[in-house]
Amino acid sequence: MPWLIKSEPDVFSIDDLAKVPREPWTGVRNYQARNYMWKEMKVGDLALFYHSNATPPGIAGIAKVASAPYPDPTQFDPKSEYHDPKATEENPRWYLVDFEHVATFPELIPLELLKTDSQLSEMLVCQRGTRLSITPVEKKHYQRVLKLAGVKG
DNA sequence: GCCAACGTTGGC
DNA sequence: GCCAACGTTGGC
Secondary structure, three states: OOEEEEEOOOOOOHHHHHHOOOEEOOOOOOHHHHHHHHHHOOOOOEEEEEEOOOOOOEEEEEEEEOOOOEEOHHHHOOOOOOOOOOOOOOOOOOEEOEEEEEEEEEEEEEHHHHHHOOOOOOOHHHOOOOOOOEEEOOHHHHHHHHHHHOOOO
């Protein structure tokens, strides 16, 4: 299943992802998003990489699930901003996967365009108030985005 | 910086 | 287990 993952480019952008072999998706502290990574993502699944809190916000490229799920190490680190005092090594709360870079779109596809595209109006990221940092994407929507980006599916 | 949306926390 | 208060997300 294709996915959409959000990241603030000031914190971690698609260019940052392109510079590393793979990136552990640390810091997700929402149960629904965690469950997607923990229970549903498969190695090789593709994900639209969305820049949030950006000017403009939009989809910047494609990433790929590059690992099986494992406990987010930052939950055990008292010095991390993502530290969770209720999590233990024996009983972790937060799981993540690694992502690797697949492609950066020639141009970012702005949210504004996604919203006005008749085939994408129902895509979750277009809906107001969607704050989930990880959402499943319908295959037809995924393919439409690639087409808008001018990238081969 | 504003504010709508909405998840989480904690008192009861 | 309800629900008000609070915190965060994220577009604008």
